[in-house]
Amino acid sequence: MMKSISYYILLACFLSLMGCETQQQKEIKRLVGELKHKDPEISFKAEEALVKTGKDAVPILIRTLKGQGDSFELEETLVRIGVDAVPALIRALQDQDKFVRRRVARILGAIGKVAVPALIKLLRDEDSSVRRHATWALGRMGKESNDAVSALIEVLQDQDTNVRCAVTFALAGIGAGAVDAVPALVEALQDQNANVRWDVAYALGRIGAGAVDAVPALVKLLQDDDEVVRLSATGALGEIGKDAVPILIQVLQNEELSVRAYVAWALGKIGVPDAIKAIVGILPELMQALQDPTARGAAAGALGEIGKDAVPTLIQALQDTDPEIRAYSTRALEVIGAGSVDAVPALIQLLQDSDFYVRRTAVAALGGIGKDAVPALVQAVQDTDPEVRMYATRALGGIGQGSTNAVPTLIQALQDSDPAVRRAVVFALGKVGKDAVPNLIQALQNPDPEVRFSTARILGSIGKNAVDAVPALIQLLQEHDPEDRGAVNSWTIPRVAAEALEKIDTPEARKAVEEHEKLQQLR
Numbered sequence: 001m002m003k004s005i006s007y008y009i010l011l012a013c014f015l016s017l018m019g020c021e022t023q024q025q026k027e028i029k030r031l032v033g034e035l036k037h038k039d040p041e042i043s044f045k046a047e048e049a050l051v052k053t054g055k056d057a058v059p060i061l062i063r064t065l066k067g068q069g070d071s072f073e074l075e076e077t078l079v080r081i082g083v084d085a086v087p088a089l090i091r092a093l094q095d096q097d098k099f100v101r102r103r104v105a106r107i108l109g110a111i112g113k114v115a116v117p118a119l120i121k122l123l124r125d126e127d128s129s130v131r132r133h134a135t136w137a138l139g140r141m142g143k144e145s146n147d148a149v150s151a152l153i154e155v156l157q158d159q160d161t162n163v164r165c166a167v168t169f170a171l172a173g174i175g176a177g178a179v180d181a182v183p184a185l186v187e188a189l190q191d192q193n194a195n196v197r198w199d200v201a202y203a204l205g206r207i208g209a210g211a212v213d214a215v216p217a218l219v220k221l222l223q224d225d226d227e228v229v230r231l232s233a234t235g236a237l238g239e240i241g242k243d244a245v246p247i248l249i250q251v252l253q254n255e256e257l258s259v260r261a262y263v264a265w266a267l268g269k270i271g272v273p274d275a276i277k278a279i280v281g282i283l284p285e286l287m288q289a290l291q292d293p294t295a296r297g298a299a300a301g302a303l304g305e306i307g308k309d310a311v312p313t314l315i316q317a318l319q320d321t322d323p324e325i326r327a328y329s330t331r332a333l334e335v336i337g338a339g340s341v342d343a344v345p346a347l348i349q350l351l352q353d354s355d356f357y358v359r360r361t362a363v364a365a366l367g368g369i370g371k372d373a374v375p376a377l378v379q380a381v382q383d384t385d386p387e388v389r390m391y392a393t394r395a396l397g398g399i400g401q402g403s404t405n406a407v408p409t410l411i412q413a414l415q416d417s418d419p420a421v422r423r424a425v426v427f428a429l430g431k432v433g434k435d436a437v438p439n440l441i442q443a444l445q446n447p448d449p450e451v452r453f454s455t456a457r458i459l460g461s462i463g464k465n466a467v468d469a470v471p472a473l474i475q476l477l478q479e480h481d482p483e484d485r486g487a488v489n490s491w492t493i494p495r496v497a498a499e500a501l502e503k504i505d506t507p508e509a510r511k512a513v514e515e516h517e518k519l520q521q522l523r
Helices: 001-019 022-032 041-065 072-092 100-111 113-122 127-154 161-188 194-221 228-240 242-254 257-270 272-281 281-290 298-306 308-317 323-350 356-381 386-416 419-443 448-476 493-506 506-520
Strands: none
Touching: 022 041, 041 072, 072 100, 072 113, 072 228, 072 448, 100 127, 113 127, 113 228, 161 194, 194 228, 228 242, 228 257, 228 298, 242 257, 257 272, 257 281, 257 298, 257 419, 272 281, 272 298, 281 298, 281 308, 298 308, 298 323, 308 323, 323 356, 356 386, 386 419, 386 448, 419 448, 448 493, 448 506, 493 506
16 A cells, blocks of 8 residues: 555656646646636736635746736736745745746735745845835835845945935835935935935935934035925925924025025924014015025925015015916915915915916915815906906815815805816815705706706715705606706706615615616606
């Protein structure tokens, strides 16, 4: 008996060595093939079966990673297998196919901390795309890849720009734990590539207070030729926080106007009393900086951070002949929010501005001010200019529930002669939500079919909070006049009412929709 068993074991080994597949291997191959099946259910079941099979499925899955085709389903399956796949994935890092190494790096990154040592080895791969993907994978892990900081510092010198950018992403993901990388990052701020400088500044900001030694170098970067780099440096200084304040206050006294504007913005982001006091002290200079195309964004940002004290100055700037200055000033008022209430009349005037971007930022600013802007916006909804009416309506939608007092006016505007205004009203009333429902129920009785149609749509967008409208919507289901074939007519209104009832989703609403559908089938 023992001899017989030994024979079969030897035979199985021999067949395996000769390339004969076991039944399990054939089944795994079949399932791998079904991962890309056009039927999502078959694909899903194949993935579930492979994950359940576990490590026995890993070798075949890895072999299938070869080539240039899409490998998302394969990668996702290996990630779900998880730790059991790691030993085989680490071995696959030696594969001669760069597509395999690149994909394995992504998979290991998604699996997590247990894969860090293997990914560190990939940072020295001969193929730059593999190094890049390994670095991105470490970045995706965030703080779990703390052990890779030393290796990542070395790769900051990589000849490939994309790899260097990926390193900054990884260090940014690690955050405060990457403090040992600060000296190397400071040196990298001099990189010839603007994208690298931008990313390095971002990484220093993510490290936070631990990057305080980088403040002088970041201040120098505020004179960079690239605006995005300057903005990134400003953000980093703000993220470093209060420890940077003494140095930044000194810079306010010494540097050229554009640099002072960026420094003021950084101080505003930090927001401690000493920082705000310092930038309030240079309000005239910030107004002057609004005239400088290279500094006006930073100046507007700083004015926004100052808050209410900057509002009178910004109201003046809204009258400037340069549309960019008007737009940046409006954005600053948006940042200030409710504290900008004194600017409402001037902002309402900007809804008629000749510049589209100014009009759009005025809407955003009025929305940011909130309910204190509602009375003026209600008046603007009745303006003779349809564009003003549309933008005012959008602003009321941005305020949302704070616009309850505007609901009667908005419902009247459902009959506006301009279709763009009517669309904006639908959006606005949907954002007001539950508080608009009583008025909307009344609007369902309006003789104008387009008003009834739009009102039903709005109630559907409000959803479960529109439960009080269910009886009126059920009544709307009964509308049917075969003679009426307009774009919005008694054939389309019941459909919209049915959709609204489905979204409100009460037992009464569901029953009414079911009965309506049965009736439609009989017709």
